[in-house]
Amino acid sequence: MPFSNSISRAWNQFFFTGFSGESLGLLRMYIGCGLLFFHTYQFATVLSLNPVGSMYYFIEPIWYFHLLGIQYHIPALSFAVYALLMSATVTMMTGKWTRASILVVILCIFYLKGVRDSFSGDVHHRYIIPMQMLLLFLLSKCGEVHSLDAAHGTFPPVQEWEASWPIKTMQLYVALFYFWSVIAKVRVGGWEWFSGEGRIQEVLIARSVRWGMTGEGELVKNSLSFELAQHPNLIQIFSHFVLAFELGFPLVLFIKSPIFRLLFIGGVTTFHISTFILMDVNFLLIPFVYLIFFDLVPIHQWLKTHAWPLFRRRPSIAG
Amino acid sequence: MNKRTITLILVAYLTILWAAVIFRIDYFPLTWVPMYSVYEPSETISVKVWDKDQYRKGLKVTHRDGSTSYVSYKDLNIPQPNFRRLYYSRIFGTAPPQHKQGNTELGALNRWVRGLEKDEPRFAVDWEWRMFWTLNKTLRHEPSDSKFIIRMEADHQNRVYRKEDLLRQDVRQVQIHTRQALIEWQDEWLPRWEHAIL
Numbered sequence: 001m002p003f004s005n006s007i008s009r010a011w012n013q014f015f016f017t018g019f020s021g022e023s024l025g026l027l028r029m030y031i032g033c034g035l036l037f038f039h040t041y042q043f044a045t046v047l048s049l050n051p052v053g054s055m056y057y058f059i060e061p062i063w064y065f066h067l068l069g070i071q072y073h074i075p076a077l078s079f080a081v082y083a084l085l086m087s088a089t090v091t092m093m094t095g096k097w098t099r100a101s102i103l104v105v106i107l108c109i110f111y112l113k114g115v116r117d118s119f120s121g122d123v124h125h126r127y128i129i130p131m132q133m134l135l136l137f138l139l140s141k142c143g144e145v146h147s148l149d150a151a152h153g154t155f156p157p158v159q160e161w162e163a164s165w166p167i168k169t170m171q172l173y174v175a176l177f178y179f180w181s182v183i184a185k186v187r188v189g190g191w192e193w194f195s196g197e198g199r200i201q202e203v204l205i206a207r208s209v210r211w212g213m214t215g216e217g218e219l220v221k222n223s224l225s226f227e228l229a230q231h232p233n234l235i236q237i238f239s240h241f242v243l244a245f246e247l248g249f250p251l252v253l254f255i256k257s258p259i260f261r262l263l264f265i266g267g268v269t270t271f272h273i274s275t276f277i278l279m280d281v282n283f284l285l286i287p288f289v290y291l292i293f294f295d296l297v298p299i300h301q302w303l304k305t306h307a308w309p310l311f312r313r314r315p316s317i318a319g
Numbered sequence: 320m321n322k323r324t325i326t327l328i329l330v331a332y333l334t335i336l337w338a339a340v341i342f343r344i345d346y347f348p349l350t351w352v353p354m355y356s357v358y359e360p361s362e363t364i365s366v367k368v369w370d371k372d373q374y375r376k377g378l379k380v381t382h383r384d385g386s387t388s389y390v391s392y393k394d395l396n397i398p399q400p401n402f403r404r405l406y407y408s409r410i411f412g413t414a415p416p417q418h419k420q421g422n423t424e425l426g427a428l429n430r431w432v433r434g435l436e437k438d439e440p441r442f443a444v445d446w447e448w449r450m451f452w453t454l455n456k457t458l459r460h461e462p463s464d465s466k467f468i469i470r471m472e473a474d475h476q477n478r479v480y481r482k483e484d485l486l487r488q489d490v491r492q493v494q495i496h497t498r499q500a501l502i503e504w505q506d507e508w509l510p511r512w513e514h515a516i517l
Contacts, residue, residue: 015329016322045398053396057456057515059409059449063346071515072456075396113347119401120408121415123347124354131348139328165325169332180340181353188423189358197482199358205485206366209478230488281354 014253015165019295021158024167025095025145026296028137032093034288035105035130039085041285042126043078043112051076060121062114073115081108092137095147102138106131126282129289132173140166170292171253178249178268194239196232200279204229207280225278245271252293265290343429345417352420362483365496367407368476374406375399380454381470390468395457405453409446410473410500418442447502448511462512469504 040047056073058065065071085108092101109127117123141162144155185193193199208219208226219226228234245267255261268290275281320328339349377391392402404415422440425433433441450471460467477496484492 011326012322015325045400048398049396050393054394054457056395056397057453059405059446059453060415060444073396116398116401117347119397120404121418122354122401122404123415123417125347125351128348128351135348161322161325165329169329172333173336176336177351180350183340184345184352184420185356188352188356188420192360193356193358197486198360199355201482201485202358202364202366203355205364205480209366210369212368212370226490230485230490232486 012161015168016161017164018160019164019167020160020297021141021145021163022297023295024140024142024158024163025147025150026300027167027291028095028098028142029093029146030291030296031130031133031137031289032089034285034291035089036086036093038130038285038288039082039089039109039112043082043116046078046112046116047082049075049078051079056119058118061118062123064110065114065118070114073119078112078115081111084108085112095143095149098143098147098149099138102134106134106138109134126286129174129177129286133170133289133292136166136169142166167292170289172250174289174292175250175253178246182243182246194236194243196234196236196239198235198239200235200239201229201232203279203281204235207278222278222280228278242271258294261293265293341428342432343421343425345420352417354416357416357419357423363479363481364485365477365479368478369403369407370475373475374403377402378406378410378454379472380468382460382465383467383469384465386466390454390458395454405450406473407475410450410471410502411498412446412500414442414444414446418444448505448508450502451504451508452512452515456515462509467504470501472499472501474499 053075055075058071058073061071085105088101088104088108091097092105109131113124113127141155141158143149144158149155189199204225208222208224208229211220211222214220249268252261252264255264265287269287272281272283272287276284336350339345343352344350345352375391377389377394379387380390381387392399395402407413408415421442425435425441430437430439435441451468454471455461455468458466458468475498477498479494479496480490481492484490
């Protein structure tokens with residue numbers, strides 16, 4: 001009994017405390033803003049197609065296209081879905097018809113991601129975290145604070161527990177996302193994966209030589225990756241850092257100090273930038289989701305008092 | 320919703336996620352396996368070299384009437400990176416990474432859950448048939464048409480390094496291997512044509 005009580009206390013302490021309704025509303029706004037860039041970056045290749053060109057028959061439809069019997073691409077539809085996605089993201093951000101907007105965003109992502117990943121059958125994972133966040137926003141009361149809906153209606157104040165559980169669950173998911181990455185690598189690649197002469201070295205070389213060589217025998221691109229690939233000891237050190245940070249990611253949930261959290265998140269962001277530059281692993285924009293690890297109320301206040309006035313400053317007469 | 324309902328939702332949510340991890344249901348949006356997680360130790364590292372001009376020109380195809388042409392990413396109206404995967408991988412019978420991951424070290428539990436025999440792969444796709452189906456369907460060629468594609472060709476170079484040489488920082492020791500793919504339409508696929516790939 002005391003054991004179950006302590007579990008229950010720890011559960012309540014973790015999931016139901018820590019954030020206010022204002023934090024949740026602001027998180028919806030800022031994540032929505034980040035998503036506007038993220039969507040465009042993710043679906044740019046689909047938008048490069050001819051809207052009235054050929055209707056391509058997918059070589060390997062993603063699992064839900066398979067289930068729904070979607071077997072070809074209607075290019076003009078993708079453009080329309082993208083426009084709808086961006087509009088719904090704006091309405092989600094501003095908190096107009098919030099829940100309906102989030103639902104539309106989710107459906108549009110499913111469609112466009114399905115299209116992008118069914119062309120050749122390579123499934124990318126960059127939308128997994130944003131999708132989990134959107135599902136949790138959908139179930140939460142995020143539209144009842146800092147929103148146009150709230151300005152035109154009367155909602156009871158959002159309680160601390162109501163605001164905290166979606167944010168804490170998002171945090172937990174992100175921590176597990178990295179933790180699962182280690183499980184997957186060890187499962188299918190073994191601990192050898194992390195050796196200096198292992199998979200990382202292979203990817204570094206593949207990324208550097210794939211664009212070929214110049215007439216002078218120089219690499220066309222990514223010479224830094226090629227240089228690093230020749231130093232397995234250095235790769236070994238980096239891979240142990242990666243292992244430690246992925247296994248240790250859940251610890252961020254227990255770091256109370258915003259400074260230490262910022263340092264940890266800064267490290268993770270550096271990791272993503274490095275893997276993008278050296279290995280072309282494109283999780284470059286994903287760090288925008290790390291906003292969930294911070295209470296945005298003081299940050300928003302600071303921006304309002306210090307940053308916004310810079311944009312609002314009127315030009316002087318002399319100017 | 321009260322706290323109790325939310326607790327039940329969270330328990331269900333976390334159970335589904337962990338079940339997906341344990342049973343390797345690595346489908347969007349549940350969980351994931353990094354694209355480069357499969358690793359088979361080897362003495363050499365072999366990497367593809369992309370030839371922009373070559374893959375922009377496209378796959379060389381032969382039609383039923385004996386004429387030849389090239390099918391490019393523009394003809395298919397798909398993004399260049401995706402066409403590159405058709406050109407360098409699918410035509411060579413190479414599956415996307417998630418198939419390789421799903422077939423690697425599945426373990427007794429996951430084999431049993433899926434009813435798979437010892438060496439039976441979880442994912443097995445006939446990429447040759449898929450290539451013919453995708454290209455012909457997209458270009459609106461039916462099997463009886465004179466322009467129906469009956470042969471496809473692609474080639475590329477691989478640079479092969481020995482790890483031993485890399486350890487000595489000797490990158491001049493590289494072997495160039497040329498790989499060629501030539502796939503041909505088989506009439507035994509005709510019954511599949513109307514059923515598509517779904």
